[in-house]
Amino acid sequence: MSGINRALKLNEKTSKLNLSNKVKCVFISHHKSDLDYCKKVAEYIMKSGIDVYLDEYDYDLKHQVQTNNPTGIVRCIKKGINSSSHMLCVISPNTLYSKWVPWEIGYGYDKTTIGALTFKGITESSLPDYIKTVPVIRGTKSLNSYLSKISGYSEDYMKSYGYISSHTKASHSLDTVLDWNL
Secondary structure, three states, X not given: OOOOEOOOHXXXXXXXXXXXXOOOEEEEEOOHHHHHHHHHHHHHHHHOOOEEEOXXXXXXXXHHHHOOOHHHHHHHHHHHHHOOOEEEEXXXXXXXXXXXXXXXXXXXXXXXXXXXXXXXXXXXXXXXXXXXXXXXXXXXXXXXXXXXXXXXXXXXXXXXXXXXXXXXXXXXXXXXXXXXXX
């Protein structure tokens, strides 16, 4: 049981099938400079059996950005959000300077279940006001709980089958990205 990245063209057929079968999918809203960390989060979410939409492989979106076509960018972002059941807004120091993250949240507000994920070291007081209206996931422990709720499986079940990891291991795959227990 492993999720897919619905933005990857190779997954297009499976994406459509998963969408029609109401397989859960998390749109990862982020600042482009956080992509490497977001890939780690996306891999962890997919390992839990939940699809993601991470724009790294959305080549149409990349083309729209390269040609400076805001209308095309909006069309691509809408497509990603509309194919997702949930949205996870990644909060880092870079998010404060994003042009697109607030727009994505505004568009996805009534279309998805929105949550925010804070990267390491982000304090409660540094959260943007538009994030204070949604549930905030602050660390790996609460991300595990979030994934359990989305999947409908208990955390114990997900841990026993290796879909999520407890922090009893020597190191967790997200230790460089997230705090453990906030």
